[in-house]
Amino acid sequence: MSPRPGVPTKLIRPLNRAFFARDPRRVARELLGKVLVRAAEPGGAQESGTPGKTRLTARIVEVEAYLGERDPAAHSYAGRTARNAVLFGPPGHAYVYFIYGNHYCLNVSCEPDGVAGGVLFRALEPTEGIEEMARNRGVELDGKKELQKKFCAQLTSGPGRLCEAFDVTRARDNGGDLTSSAGSLWIGDDGYHARGIRLTPRIGITKAVDRPLRYILSGSPCVSGPKKLAG
DNA sequence: ATATCGATTATCT
DNA sequence: GATAATCGATATG
DSSP states (O other): OOOOTTSOSSOOEEOOHHHHSSOHHHHHHHHTTOEEEEOOOSSOOOSTTOOOOOOEEEEEEEEEEEOSTTOTTSTTTTOOOTTTHHHHSSSSBEEEEEETTTEEEEEEEOSSTTSOOEEEEEEEEEEEOHHHHHHHHTOOOOSOHHHHHHHHHHHHBSHHHHHHHTTOOHHHHTTOBTTOTTSSEEEEEOSOOOOOEEEEOOSSOSSSTTSOOEEEETTOTTOOSOGGGOO
16 A cells, blocks of 8 residues: 555554454554544534644553452453443453542454453554643643653543543443444554563452463653553 | 552452 | 552652
């Protein structure tokens, strides 16, 4: 595919369902370096100069694998319920849950239909639509480069933060298909080659705390958690 | 740099 | 009634 004037050279192609129909550990590792996309919304507000919403994209730099019914830390451990049903359904769909009365978290379902498993998105590196992410997060972007870097991390570093930046909610996104670029939220590959993958224990859990199921791109300024585990 | 704590609600026991 | 795959603010070394 040859580049044309006015067309971005880095095409983002959606990952297919087979990508997700595997062990969450494999999916987690291979998701590093891929891109989360929130499609632009047509229209926007006609009133009062509110700009139409632009596309949001960010590179995946930190994820955790949750292994299904055999993993005590996973929501699917106790079996299928109304809340976790997506984790038991077909692969490549969004499992969004509400936590601590404040935050949403985004997962993608893995394993074939009928088998539980998922990957939690923990941190992203913003690439397109940074200003809108800042608006969604309620943070001020000022011009200084040092701060830009910090704010950049502040936008999408942590599972609750990235959901706020991408306006991910349960009502809107739970159960949605993440393998179609026609959808509002999807996951794609722009050809980036991930380097420096490290494994650490997962964060914020009280069971199976020692299993190394957190995957990070070491060196990314956006990786969440204590510096000790930043890679 | 690390520790502790309050917020706030869906879900399950 | 307790807990939770978190965040932001505050306190302390």
